[in-house]
Amino acid sequence: MNIYKLGFYNVLRRRNKAVLISLLSAVTICIFVIIFTLYFSSNKAVDIVSDRMGADIIILPNNADKDAKELMYSGSPVMGFMDKSVLDEIPKENISQYSAQFFLRTLTQYGCCTFPVSYRVLGIDYDSDFLVKPWLEKNHITSLGEKEVILGVNVMPDEEGSIEIMDQVFELAGTLMPTETALDDTIIMNINDSIWLADVFFDADAGDYFLKQKPEELISAVMIKVKDGADVEKVVMDIKKSKIDAQVISLSQQKMEVKETIANVSEILMIFAGSTFLITLIALFGIFNVMASQREKEMGYLRAMGYKKSELTFMYTIEVLTIIVLGGVVGSLMGISLSGYMYDMVNKIVLMPQGAFTLADRLLPGLLGIMLSIVIGVLVSIIPVVKINKNEPKDVFTSGGVR
DSSP: OOOOHHHHHHHTTTTTHHHHHHHEEEEHHHHHHHHHHHHHHHHHHHOOOOHHOOSSEEEEEETSSHHHHHHHOOOOOOOOEETTHHHHOOOOTTTTEEEEEEEEEEEETTTBBSOSSOOOOEEEETTOOOOOOOHHHHTOOOOTTTTEEEEEETOOOOOOOOEEEEEEEEEEEEOOOOOSSSSEEEEEHHHHHHHHHHHHHIIIIIIIHHOOGGGGEEEEEEEEEOOTTTOHHHHHHHOOOOEEEEEEEEEEHHHHHHOOOOHHHHHHHHHHHHHHHHHHHHHHHHHHHHHHEEEEEHHHHHHHHHHOOHHHHHHHHHHHHHHHHHHHHHHHHHHHHHHHHHHHHHHHHHHTTTSSSOOOHHHHHHHHHHHHHHHHHHHHHHHHHHHHTOHHHHHHHHHHOOO
């Protein structure tokens, strides 16, 4: 019989054992894929946080609906307002750039808009902005004029390529490619236009929904970048000493805390992955070692029938790889499917930045899982192969019987 067919025939002949071993392999690879998906995603989160927050310091209203860490993770604009006089009160000595932002949200009432859902409106000072502008430049958007908007990928314009808010038509300056951040659901416009819209809402007796003061007196956030070599924490203290009535937050400190948290999570995941791999390897070594002992006489008979040691080695390796790799493929598919649920659970414990978990992030660990199953199959077949090849044909005829 062909050595390939003989190997697969032996797997089918011992199908019950093969199924149980495949299940062990599947569970192990599934755990591996989930752990490494979370590991890659958590490390990707560090890069996302660093790229997302190009500012060193952020000034937020005391009534902001998000803290700085949540802002970094989600990329979502803060809803809240403070007096724009804070811009004049900021000590400028060690600051290289600063830019104000103004946030609104479209409504489904008051005849606001043609949108069936509510979207964020982000007003930026295009000339001074250094946070949103890089996203725009990546999409080849180099200007943002009066009554123009840039739409996140999930915000659909009308058939004429424009949008209408409070009876005002805004022309489309561009659409962002997917960012996997809150910008995907955001309408970006000139800060003066966003203040004008807030004025319209205010005059339409909807002002209490947004504001307690006239919009032109307010801003939602100030992003600050310090000069090269300046001590961020000292600049924060200088701003606080000016007695600004707002939150002054060091994003550098926030980023450091994020990195430490993610590093701790990654370390735990890797220890668990290594332990799982070692335990499984030991278990499979034991299982296949016992199975090889039970097949010594069978292999001796095959030798007596003319099969070479190299052929029996190849046959047994095919058997082991078929069982282990089949489990690996099943485990990888299970891991790809379940990693989304596990990510949601981890996200409830340790908030992860939006965009850190995509389908592509799951596929790579899935492929690695299949490759790992091949490695495991080769490793666990080494000792059994040595054992089953030690018998010579003469040993079979002196001991008799095949198990």
